[in-house]
Amino acid sequence: MFIAKPVARTLAVAACLLALSACDDKTTKTQEAQPSAEQAEVLKYNEYIAAANMTSANFGKQLAEYQKYTQPAFDGKKKMDDLFFTEPLSMGRIKEHLDKAHSMKPDMPELDEPGRLYSEALAKAEPVSRDMYNYISAKTYKSDNGAHGREIQPALLSSMQMLVVAQANFFEGIEAKDRARIKAEFERTQKGTLEHAQMGMVYYLKESLDAAGGVLDGKGLGDKKAAFKEALDQFNSMATAYDAKVRESNKTGCSSLLSKANDYLSTGRDIIERTENGEYEKDAKQSTQFQLMQSQQTQDAQSLLQNYNNMVSALNTNQC
Numbered sequence: 001m002f003i004a005k006p007v008a009r010t011l012a013v014a015a016c017l018l019a020l021s022a023c024d025d026k027t028t029k030t031q032e033a034q035p036s037a038e039q040a041e042v043l044k045y046n047e048y049i050a051a052a053n054m055t056s057a058n059f060g061k062q063l064a065e066y067q068k069y070t071q072p073a074f075d076g077k078k079k080m081d082d083l084f085f086t087e088p089l090s091m092g093r094i095k096e097h098l099d100k101a102h103s104m105k106p107d108m109p110e111l112d113e114p115g116r117l118y119s120e121a122l123a124k125a126e127p128v129s130r131d132m133y134n135y136i137s138a139k140t141y142k143s144d145n146g147a148h149g150r151e152i153q154p155a156l157l158s159s160m161q162m163l164v165v166a167q168a169n170f171f172e173g174i175e176a177k178d179r180a181r182i183k184a185e186f187e188r189t190q191k192g193t194l195e196h197a198q199m200g201m202v203y204y205l206k207e208s209l210d211a212a213g214g215v216l217d218g219k220g221l222g223d224k225k226a227a228f229k230e231a232l233d234q235f236n237s238m239a240t241a242y243d244a245k246v247r248e249s250n251k252t253g254c255s256s257l258l259s260k261a262n263d264y265l266s267t268g269r270d271i272i273e274r275t276e277n278g279e280y281e282k283d284a285k286q287s288t289q290f291q292l293m294q295s296q297q298t299q300d301a302q303s304l305l306q307n308y309n310n311m312v313s314a315l316n317t318n319q320c
Contacts, residue, residue: 040105045177047101048111051118052174053316057090059125059167063160070136071157074149085136088129095122110177114170121166125159132156182206194245200238201261202315207231208268209308215301221275232268235261246320254320257311264307271300 070085072078098119102112131152135141141149186203189196208231209216211224221228239261247253274280280297 037106041108044101044104044106044108045111045181047097047104048108048115048174051094051097051101051115052171054090054094057094057167059160060164062086063157063164066156066160071153073141074146074153080141080146083136083139083141085129085133087133087137088126091122091126091129095119095126098122108177111170111173114166114173118163118166118170121159121163125156125163128152128156128159179206194242197238197242197245198315201235201242204231204235204238205264205308205311208235209304212268212271212301212304215271215297216305218298218301220280220297221271225272225275228268229272232265232272236265239265250320257314257320260307260311260314264304264311267300267303267307271297271304274300 066085070083073080073083098115102115102119132149135148135152182199182202186196186199189199208228211228211231212221214220214222214224239258243253243255243258274296280295283296
């Protein structure tokens with residue numbers, strides 16, 4: 001069975017947050033017609049971000065589910081009944097973003113080539129995925145006893161395997177550029193300003209999730225507990241500083257953003273507490289009967305990741 005390397009689990013930060021001047025709605029008509037070099041880079045990068053942030057398109061997961069539940073039916077290893085295949089709705093939309101970004105200036109070698117290969121993989125996978133979706137949705141496999149499914153399955157598996165690799169490589173490029181931009185912008189902003197607090201939130205949000213990587217992988221914090229705690233505390237400081245700066249001009253502050261920050265912090269601090277009091281370790285030693293249930297650490301990891309993505313979404317939409 002094909003084993004894909006893991007794809008990015010997190011949303012990327014839009015460049016508008018990282019280069020606010022380049023995304024100012026008050027640009028003149030001349031600027032809109034002829035964007036500056038900075039604006040052009042932001043516009044192109046955000047097209048790539050749009051492709052990366054389509055979280056419904058986890059092609060590695062889709063392939064794994066097909067190999068586990070559907071392929072055995074066409075291989076004659078299980079009953080051919082109530083088969084399922086995900087409709088490839090996102091493939092075309094992702095390809096549009098990738099192709100548009102690739103056609104824009106300036107060149108971005110770290111994303112243009114992975115993006116081109118990702119687009120090509122989508123172009124190959126979409127037709128056969130659409131064919132399989134329609135075939136399974138109409139339950140035509142009950143009419144022809146799976147003949148067409150067996151016929152197109154090799155092409156489907158081959159194209160999906162290529163797509164999973166291309167998606168993972170593209171995400172690696174996005175993640176590397178995302179981090180480089182965040183670090184540069186955070187170091188550039190002046191301390192005590194709204195922009196510094198905003199970029200500090202993003203920077204320490206990323207740092208904290210890095211430190212929690214072991215939790216997301218089911219291994220626990222390990223020697224990253226202190227780093228995780230420090231990053232959470234710094235993120236908390238930046239979030240409260242940001243809210244205070246917003247309140248200087250708007251008494252209502254930024255409660256919606258702060259609420260999402262608190263959700264993330266709450267889950268993170270629960271993880272630290274349950275690591276320190278041995279709850280995760282006790283949970284891991286439970287009997288096989290209880291292991292059938294989802295562990296507390298798994299639940300906390302899922303909550304942390306969801307709250308992280310909620311926070312990035314709020315930052316990307318600039319809710320304040």
